[in-house]
Structure formats: C-alpha cells, structure tokens
Amino acid sequence: MRWKGRRQSSNIEDRRSSSAGGLGGLGRGGSGGGLLRLLPLAFRFLGVKGTIVAVLALGAYSYFSGGGLGSLLGGLAGTGVQTTQTGQSAPQGRVEQTAQEQELAEFVAVVLADTEQTWNGLFAAQGKSYKEPHLVLYRGAVNSACGLGQAAMGPFYCPGDQKVYLDLGFFDDLKRRHDAPGDFAQAYVIAHEVGHHVQTLLGISSRVQKAKRGLGEEQQNQLSVKQELQADCFAGIWGHHANHSRQLLERGDIEEGLNAASAIGDDRLQKQSRGYVTPESFTHGSSTQRVRWFKVGLEKGTLSACNTF
Numbered sequence: 001m002r003w004k005g006r007r008q009s010s011n012i013e014d015r016r017s018s019s020a021g022g023l024g025g026l027g028r029g030g031s032g033g034g035l036l037r038l039l040p041l042a043f044r045f046l047g048v049k050g051t052i053v054a055v056l057a058l059g060a061y062s063y064f065s066g067g068g069l070g071s072l073l074g075g076l077a078g079t080g081v082q083t084t085q086t087g088q089s090a091p092q093g094r095v096e097q098t099a100q101e102q103e104l105a106e107f108v109a110v111v112l113a114d115t116e117q118t119w120n121g122l123f124a125a126q127g128k129s130y131k132e133p134h135l136v137l138y139r140g141a142v143n144s145a146c147g148l149g150q151a152a153m154g155p156f157y158c159p160g161d162q163k164v165y166l167d168l169g170f171f172d173d174l175k176r177r178h179d180a181p182g183d184f185a186q187a188y189v190i191a192h193e194v195g196h197h198v199q200t201l202l203g204i205s206s207r208v209q210k211a212k213r214g215l216g217e218e219q220q221n222q223l224s225v226k227q228e229l230q231a232d233c234f235a236g237i238w239g240h241h242a243n244h245s246r247q248l249l250e251r252g253d254i255e256e257g258l259n260a261a262s263a264i265g266d267d268r269l270q271k272q273s274r275g276y277v278t279p280e281s282f283t284h285g286s287s288t289q290r291v292r293w294f295k296v297g298l299e300k301g302t303l304s305a306c307n308t309f
Helices: 035-064 068-076 099-125 169-176 183-201 204-212 217-244 253-263 266-274 287-300
Strands: 012-014 134-137 141-144 147-150 156-158 163-166
Touching: 012 099, 099 134, 099 183, 099 217, 141 163, 156 183, 163 183, 169 183, 183 204, 183 217, 183 253, 204 217, 217 253, 217 287, 253 287
Parallel strands: 012 134, 134 163
Antiparallel strands: 141 147, 156 163
C-alpha cells in the first residue's frame, strides 16, 4: 500500500501506556463485537469444556475482585449495558514502543483517516453526516463502554462508545497464525471493524438485534453471519474508493485482502482447531462467503451492493 506520508487520523486514542485495572464487566455487548460474538471463537479453539472452564474462571475472578457475577452474565448476554469497573486505568504516559510498533501505529492512523474520507463522502452523497469513530490502541486488555476487552479476542467494535479497539499484536497473529501477511490484509481488518460502525450509524445493527429476539441459536447465527458479511462488503467499499480515488493500493494488495478474508472464515478456523466443520454454528461466514462479499464491495463500491440480508 502507498500509505506513507499520507494524512493520519486525529481520532486515535493511544492507551498502550495504561493498564485496564480490574476485571469487572468482562462482557462486551452489542453487535459486531463482544464476548457474545466471540464465544464461538472460544468454542473453536478451546472446545466446550475449555470454554466452560474459562468462563467459570473469569466469573470467579470477577466475583472475588468485586465485579460480581451479575455484570459478567449481563455482558455475556450481549445487553451492551455499561458495566462497573473495579479498578482505575493508569495515567496516560509516554508510550514505549519499538520502531516497528511506531510504524504500525502510523499505518493504522493513515488507514483510519482514509476510511473517514470514504465514509464522509458516501454519507454526504446521501444527505447524511458521518460520525467518525475513534480507534483505541491498547496492549493486553482495555476498558470500554462494553466492558473489558482482551487482546486474545482480536480487534472489536463497541457500539456503546462507538470505538474500534485494536492491539497491534494482532497483526503478527494474522501473519503467523492465519498465514495472512501484508499491509492490505491489516487494513482490511480495520476497515471491517469500521464497517460495524457504519452499520450502527445506519441502524442496521439495532434492527439485527431486534430480529434475533425469540429466534433459536441457529437462526440467530444466520443473522450474525449476514451482518458480518456486510461488514466485509463495507470494508471492500473502502478498498474500492481507496484504490480508484486515491490510488492507495499496489500490485498484490487486493490478493492480500482476499487471503485475509479467506483465512478467518468460520469453516477454515473450525477445521484448523478441531478437524471438522459445523456450518450451523457459523457466526461470521465461510471463507468463500467472506471472500465473495469483500470482492463485491471492492468491485461495486456502493452501499446498495452490500445487501447481504
């Protein structure tokens, strides 16, 4: 990507020098992020018994540290209610980072700025105003309006404060664990989470949550898949405009993004973690689906093309 020397977003919150004190409010509610969304990942990598043990351990920690099991279970239910934090974040200070981390932080700021340019323009064309999200950089764990976020769960978007949360270490995980290297692969991840913000602003997320009420688990999962695939398509919309309007992409970038979309498909992750696939448990979509909808956004570049529902 031709990103160096371009404008960096001012909507970056660098909390890497802070510690997310306490484990009260472990859940992250809302669509497009949270423990509810990420529990299926726990099942993939830990299995049923491992996930139960992890939840019980976290619940015990929350209970004895003062957070209470109520806040934990409320978060797991995806209520999106502000949770009570039992500790205070450390004061912001100078961020100690390697040269590689500094470059990654600058890269993230440039990508976020470019998504802002895309979505400001598309919203304005519809006579609407785009509210730019903030992106929070953190290490290890972070407090959000949706509870405590942990790096092991990957990047997430919290509708409660309309912020994207990212531990830069995820990019190394994307490269080594998922075999999806490259700067455009990293940009795709950011653009996907911003896509969830767009869904929040357009009222799509709230409509999905209402539609899930009273449905069985499999039917709820199907709606989650459609919502995630639309966020992939929205990421593709950004890529389309970044390429055609600002020539941000270089040869091979699109292939990097498509490879990343394929690498984190539910079927591929399930096959890697347990050796078999259960489509009814998908929450984000298969590799084929994710690649398809990302390509639709890349090729069409319009909101109307991304009706995954």
